[in-house]
Amino acid sequence: MKNDSQEDIQSAVGRTIERVARESYGRLVAYLSVHTHDLASAEDALSEALVSALKAWPRDGLPQNPEAWLLTAARHSLIDVIRHQRVVVASEPTLALLGENSPEANLSAGFPDERLKLLFVCAHPAIDPAMHTPLMLQTVLGLDAARIAHAFLVPPKTMGQRLVRAKTKIRDGGIRFEIPQERDLPERLEAALEAIYAAFGIGWDDMFGIDQRGRDLAEEAIWLARVLLQLMPGEAEVQGLLALMLHCEARRPARRALDGRYVPLSEQDPKQWSLPLLEEAERHLAEASKRGRSGRFQLEAAIQSVHAERAHTGRTDWAAIALFYEQLVRISPALGTRVGYAAAVAEAAGPEAGLAALEAIARDAESHYQPYWAVRAHLLQVLGKTQEASDAYDRAVGLAEDPAGREFLLQKRR
């Protein structure tokens, strides 16, 4: 009996630590690093605090404010580290800030949320853009390097080294922990949104995997966007990004048949789409558009919103989608956008028009881009150009990573 209750306490503590770690990780790391600029030390201090919590909480009972408890413990270990480094003179102001005497030490009243600064630091122009998303996933959400490495198709050791290098640059490179000035804000915000969307994109592409890592990453990206929206409630593009991701997430259950077969959007059963997620997405998009500042993510969300209307109308308004894509290509002419535009034009104005839009894309740009070849193959097939179509299908199949997507294309090739 005694053992049982001991186990109960253990697992209750474990669950609490897990929850606090998830909800507070970014807040604690941001707060602990905002003055030192030292993300690695802040993370180390926090993980030490989590280890102490695992020992102390089952023994002493759960603290009233677990987050404050963790912050105090992390702060103590951070002070020890800084003292150890014997750079006392330089770190004197830091010690003062971290010390018990600072006014912020009264934690029961809460402590400032510095996550916004942290998000902007992760997507700072001085940091390699390829590292923006991994840095966010690690410092704001506490994902470990190995998990990030899998998602980014990089050996875990390499990802670990890249993260260390990026953090060293943040610490030593004079990168300021601040909200960007008004004139830099649009560009800096775009970089932060890009990084969040990249995490979602990886989760989206990876949903085919047997493990859950892809799905988790998409959820983490939505979480990040929610945090950002909470911190910047007035930004239309933040809300646009959240609407876009919620729209895509709503369709997740419909993307696979029961036998694991890939189901393209046009063949999905709208009854399988998640209504609550669609409604939430629509609400965010409507609020964003009221602010009268359009942008890339709102346009992408609008395209998804037109697709979602099929749940009510039973048809897809391709002319509207093509129009949104046209605006999107003008402000963000990425390869994926141009291929999406061509596919929409093909539906709205016929396969020849779609093919012409594809032809307008530069020749070398598309050689590795799987969706380009999939759209091209489909249009050639519709036009009865069998040989060219099967060549294009081959290219699309050869560039496919996900086995179900590959199987889908091989079936269509016949």
Added chain:
Amino acid sequence: MQFALMIYHTPEEFAMRANDYNDPHLGAWRAYHKALVEAGVYVGGNALEVPETGTTVRLKEGKRRVQDGPYAETKEQLAGFIILELPSVDAALEWAARCPGASIGAVEVRPLAPEAMRRGFTG
């Protein structure tokens, strides 16, 4: 920089290969090969027969030792290899992920030895 993509199969995966060359994965492999060639990264490579057809030879104290079967007695055996010319290991990993072998068995990516060393033994 050149990389070897080494494709490993378990006995079950080898057994899935059909002897009449109607391998269900053949279409995917052909398409993958085509994509590599069109991207200008393909150097060479091929599929190997099943491991049981291998014979291993070594000289021990001047005496020949011939052994039936593959060199290493592991569950997963080399099933084929591809040599690619690519700028970085990141690019090599990307192509490895697209390889049909990655969703059937496993693909090891390893750089070839440095050019200077290779020239050393090819003369």
